[in-house]
């Protein structure tokens with residue numbers, strides 16, 4: 717399998733604070749890969765740099781065989797690289813459907829947008845039921861569905877998900893993760909950032925462990941689930 721995303725020596729800094737200290741990772745086409753780590757490990761910073769939201773201090777981002785380092789995020793979205801940010805970033809004053817339509821802003825509003833809407837409503841029945849409701853009135857879990865749905869409206873080849881389980885009730889987390897797995901099975905390559913290591917390792921094929929801005933472990937998710945260091949540090953054993 718060829719790498720759809722390859723990150724080489726990525727560094728992210730905020731002034732004097734080094735958040736990501738030179739990481740390498742790759743995601744092959746069709747994979748669902750997890751990047752796990754504790755609070756403040758640098759997961760969000762790494763994801764933002766990959767998505768073109770933050771300029772890296774060093775390193776290269778290769779996407780679809782092209783060097784896209786420092787390309788702005790809107791260009792990357794046009795090329796099929798979509799980020800679902802932590803905190804979701806939905807437009808609270810717009811309706812659910814208007815938010816979803818915003819995800820397809822790169823394309824003319826034609827039949828393909830309509831069929832993508834149907835697809836998202838098929839994944840998240842709840843969004844269909846709430847399609848005319850202002851997004852700001854949705855529950856946290858519904859807002860997370862909306863954020864994922866909106867990213868899917870851009871027809872991504874690579875989906876970057878930042879902590880989709882954050883702050884959600886267990887039932888909602890389960891629904892979100894079931895859909896993430898389904899979307900990945902449908903062929904959308906996915907890089908999932910999560911603090912919930914157990915869930916992330918259960919759904920992903922491979923994973924990277926980020927600690928203090930450095931990747932300290934990587935491998936098959938099934939092996940990491942058995943790893944005593946991972947179990948102690950991230951699975952509460």
Ligand code: ATP
Pocket residue numbers: 730733734735753754755756757758759760761762802911
């Ligand atoms: P969390 O799970 O809490 O989101 P994370 O693994 O995603 O954590 P980051 O949010 O990437 O970690 O933060 C990594 C480090 O960079 C932390 O020490 C954080 O305080 C610092 N940091 C993040 N954003 C900024 C910023 N805008 N300015 C200064 N420091 C920042």
